[in-house]
Amino acid sequence: MLTSFAQLRLAVMLVSAACLATICPVHGQQLSQEGLAQQATHHFLFDDFAKDRQTTFTGNGRDRGLKELTILTETHQIGDGDEILLPEGAERIAGLFRHFAFHGENLHRIAEVRVFPFSPDKAPPRSKQVEDFYRVQMPSIPLMDSTPSRMKMRFLMKQKNETCRIDDLVFIAQKAIPPQFDTIPYRDLGSEFPRDRVEIQLDTDHELSVGGTSRLQRDRWFRMHETPGTVDATFENWAAQRGFLTGRGAFKFNPGLTRSWGGSEVLQESKTQPGAADMSFFDRYDAGVRLRKAIPLYQEKPFACCFNDWPDFMSVPLVGRGTPQVEHFDDAAELAAALVAEQIKDAGYSAHWWEVKNESSVQSEWAHHWQESKGIDGWGLLADFHNRVAEAVHQRSPETQVGGPSSAYMQLQVKDFDLYRNQARFIEETRGHIDFFSHHFYENALMLGAHERRGLGYSNYLLGRYEAILDMLRAHMHKVDNVLPILITECGSLQNGRQPSDNWLRLYAWNAYLNKSMQRPDQIDLFVPFIFLHMSWNPNSGDAAFTPKTDRDRHRTIEDFDRTTVSHYFDLWSDFDGNRLPVDFQRDWLDVVAVHDGERISLAVTNMGGRQIAIDLSDVAQRVGASAATQTRLNYHRGQVVFEPEHSVDASKIPVDVNETTVIRLLLPQPLTPAGTLVMDRNYAHATAIKSDGQSKTFRINVTDAAHVKHAKLIVGVHRSGGITEPLAVQINGTPVSIDTGDADEFSEFFAPLDAAILPSLIQQENQIDIVAQPGTTITSVQLQTLRDAD
Secondary structure, eight states: OOOOHHHHHHHHHHHHHTHHHHTOOSTTOOOOHHHHHHHHHHHHIIIIITTTSOEEEESSGGGOEEEEEEEEOOOEEEETTOEEEOOTTHHHHGGGOSEEEEEEESGGGEEEEEEETTBSSSOOOEEEEETTEEEEEOOOOOOOSSOOOOOEEEEEESSTTOEEEEOOEEEEEEEEEOSSOOOGGGSOTTTTSOOEEEEEEEOTTEEEEETTBSBOOHHHHOEESOOTTSSOHHHHHHHHHTTOEEOEEEEEHHHHTTSOSSSOOOOOBOSSSTTSBOGGGGGTOOTTTTGGGSOHHHHHSOOEEEEEOOOGGGBOSSSTTTOBOGGGHHHHHHHHHHHHHHHHHHHSOOOSEEESSTTTTSTTTOGGGGGGGGTOOHHHHHHHHHHHHHHHHHHHOTTOEEEEEEEOOOOTTHHHHHHHHHHHHHHHHTTTTOSEEEEEEEEOTTOOOTGGGTTTTOOSSTTTHHHHHHHHHHHHHHHTTOOOOEEEEEEEEOOOSOSHHHHHHHHHHHHHHHHHHHTOTTTEEEEOOSOBSOOTTSTTOTTBSEEEOTTOSOOOSGGGEEEOGGGHHHHHTTTOOSEEEOEEEOOTTEEEEEEEOSSEEEEEEEEOSSSOEEEEOHHHHHHHTOSEEEEEEEEEETTEEEEEEEEEOOTTOEEEOTTOEEEEEEEOSSOOOOSEEEEEEEEEOSOOSEEOOSSOEEEEEEOTTGGGEEEEEEEEEEEEETOOOSOOEEEETTEEEOOOOTTGGGOSEEEEEEEEEEOGGGOOSEEEEEEEOOTTOEEEEEEEEEEEEOO
C-alpha cells in the first residue's frame, strides 16, 4: 500500500531519532533529512515493491545490485493517446532509475511517451527504439511538497491510426542499486576528523606559461550548454554579466528540418536521387532565425555545435539516432555542409567547431557499431564518415573546424583497453582530415564521495582517471603525428532529480572537471559542462539554472522563471581570471589553479580526497603583503547545497570540504609584477597501454631544451584491478627514482597517474625510463613534465 505523505513524514522523524545508532555507520555523522527519506524509499523498493516482481541483479559481492525491475507484465494494445496506469508505489521509486523501457511489437510506431505526473507536457528523450524495444530516459522528478499522484504513461503514435503492442514495462538503473542503503550522498564526508592542514606555495616571481601563454584564457573554460539565440536575450544577458559564453549545442536534422514548424516547408528526399536530400530546400530556408536573435557578444564569440539525427530517408532504420547508411555518407556530408554554409549566409556566422555525430563511440548513436559481429567495421566507418563530412564542410566553409567523435562512455580500460585501441585507431585514420577531437565525461549516478568509494568499485573519472585517459590519447597523437586540440563538449552527472544530493553531484562534477581541465590549456581548447540556462523540453531538469514559475502559463523572459540551486555555478566563477602562477603543494587528490590580475591572487582549489582540509596560505600572504584573504564557497553542508558569497577568512586556515571546489583570493596592496615566466612542457613516450608481466619495460622520451629545465616531474599512468599493492621500480637514464604510490593499494580498481619530482640534472635530450610494475598492471602512459625559463 502507498504510504501517505503524513505517514512518511512520521516515519522519517522516528528514523531520525535512531539515526546514529542504526543508520549512520560513521561516528559523529548524521544523515540529512533527504537521506532519511531516501532510506525509507530504498527500504520500500527492496522490502515491499520489488518483493514479488521480476528483477535483474548484476555484479557479485559488494558490486551486486538491482539493475532492472519489471513494473508490469500485462499485454496492452496501444493506440494514439492511450494510457497505462502503473502500480501504486511506482511514483515513489521512479527517481532511483535512469530509464524505463517496453518490450513488444511495432514499437517503432511510437512517436513519444508522456509521463504523469512528472512530465505531462514534454516527452523525455528516447534513447533506443526498434520494433520490439523502446527505452526512454526517466523524466526529471520535480520538487514536491506532497506525495506525487499515481504514475501513468500516455502514448502518442507517429501515425494517428497506427497501433503497437506492449508486453511489459521495465525500470532500468544507470548503476545497479545496492540492496544495502548507501549513506554516502547524505553525510558531511570527513566531518568526523579534524581538518588536515595543507600548505600551498606560489611562485610570485614568475608567471606560468602553458600552451604558449600565461593568460588563463577565460573564454575557453566558462561556458554553458547553449547555442546563441536558443533562449531569450534576458537569459543571455544574465549569463554574460557573470562572464559566461554559449558553449555547445546540437542540431538534429530530424526533426529540425523534417518537421514543419508553424507551417514551414520541410526538407524532403530528392526525387531524382533516392537517399539524398532535395537541396533546393535551402533556396527557401532561413537558417539564421535563431542566430540573429542572440545578443551581440554571443554572435562574436566562437562556439561549438554537433550534427545529429540525419533524415530517415538516408539513415539506417530505427537504430543509431539517424545514422547515415554507408551508401549515403556523401549525401549526409553534403547536407551538413549545406546547413553550415546556409547559417553563415543567413546569420553571418555559424558554430566555429562542428562535431560530426553526437556520442558516436556508442552503439545507440552510431548504428554501424551494432553490425561488428557481422564483420562490419563500425569504427572504421566512423572515421571514414568524419573524413567525408570534414571535406564537404571545409570546401564550402573553409574556416569552420570539424571534429569528433564526441565520445561517450570513456571507460577506455574495458576489455583490456579495447576501447582505447578504437580511439587510437580513430586518431590515426582521421589524420589530415578533421581539426579536433571531442569527448564527454560523466560521473555516474550514486557516485558522490569518490574517495570514500575507492575500495567499493568506484569507476568514474575524477580520482585520476580523467587525467590518465587524456594523457593516453595525447601520447598517441604524438606517436602518429596528429596532435590536435581536445574539446570537452559535455561533462557532469548522470543523476536524476533535484534533491540536494542530486544538485551536489552535478556541481561537484562540473567544478572538479573544470579545475582539472583548466590545467591543460595546451591540450583543451573548449570546456562545456552540461548546464543549461533553461530547458524548454525538460523544464524541471536539474541541469538547468532556471525553472518555470508555477504561477503563470507563459514562460519566455527570465522574469518568468525561478533560479535553481545549480545556478550558483555561475556565481562561483563569475570573475575568476588573470595570468597563471606556478603552484606547489604536497597533497594527493588536490587540484589547484592560481592566477593574478595585478591587484589580487585567485586560487581555484578542488579537494577530491577523503578528509576535510584547511588551506594555509599564510606564507604567501606575508610574502606579498596581502591586505586580506577572502573565500567564495559552493558546498554541501548538513544536507543542503550552500552558496557563500565572497567573505573574509583567515589565510592560515581556509576550509575546504570533501569534494568541494572553492575560490580563494589574496588581496594585494599594490600590483603584483612577476619578473619572469616559466614555461611548462609535457613530453610523452609514444608507447601506451603496455601490459606488465613483472619484467622491466622501457619508454623513451625526447625533451627539447633539456639543458634549460629548472623543474621536472615524471608522471606514470597506471591501471590495475585490485589496486597497486607493490611499489613501482623506476629508473630514468639509469638513476633510480622513487614513486610514492600513496593510497593506490586501497582501490578496487586503480586508474590514475603517479608522479615523482626529478632532479633537472637527470633530464637529457633523449631519456630512457625503465619501469618494473607488478603483474596485472597496465602502464597507460609515461611523460616528463618540465618547467624552463621563457626564451
